[in-house]
Amino acid sequence: MKLFYAPGACSLGPHIIVREAGLDNVTLVKVTFGKERPTEDGRNFYDINPQGAVPALELDDGQVLTEAQVLLQFLAAQKPEAKLAPTEGMARWRLLETLNFISTELHKGTSPLFKNPAPEAAEAVKANLVNRYKLLEQKLGDKDYLLGEFSIADAYAYVVLNWARRFEVSVSPKLNDYFARIRSRPAVQKTLQEEGLPIS
Ligand SMILES: N[C@@H](CCC(=O)N[C@@H](CS)C(=O)NCC(=O)O)C(=O)O
Known part of the structure; x- marks a missing residue:
């Protein structure tokens, strides 16, 4: 492949x-x-x-x-x-819910910033993202990873958090720690x- x-x-x-x-x-x-x-x-x-x-x-x-x-x-x-994607029980639906949230709210929520928007437009996009990252933080809660154990949702979350850093979208210390935790995994390195x- x-x-x-x-x-x-x-x-x-x-x-x-x-x-x-x-x-x-x-x-x-x-x-x-x-x-x-x-x-x-x-x-x-x-x-x-x-x-x-x-x-x-x-x-x-x-x-x-x-x-x-x-x-x-x-x-x-x-x-x-x-075991990177639960396929049974409620964990399966939580995974799909989380992937869809990352895709539609964070991934596509960040996409306009790649097109060099006017400063006012960029600020509006970033303000929306700050709010969406608070929701991601709630989903993470006190867990190390979004579903407890590392999963495909964390790989996707890493991508968008990397963009948040690039475009200086403010995220909480907890999400910064989460980002660093994913980054330190040997496969991610x-x-x-x-x-x-x-x-x-
Ligand atoms: N709906 C697609 C969108 C993928 C997407 O946005 N890819 C971006 C990079 S992150 C891209 O290749 N953009 C170039 C373009 O659309 O011209 C998905 O979720 O995979």
């Missing part, structure tokens, strides 16, 4: 799960963003995902899966024994190194 990624983009979440699960059958393929989107393996990324967005996972039979939430679940399902991102 090939996971198409751009350094530091939302594809970082699935990349973390590839390393957490030890999925050696997944090859990482970098996409360069610009007017054109060439891939590291010499293709036009629009031919792989017409939306032009990472992450995209090309399966061995040529099918392409997209959408970060779905890729996280698909990758976790390749190695159930790694390896992932960051592979994408050429800061490891501290």
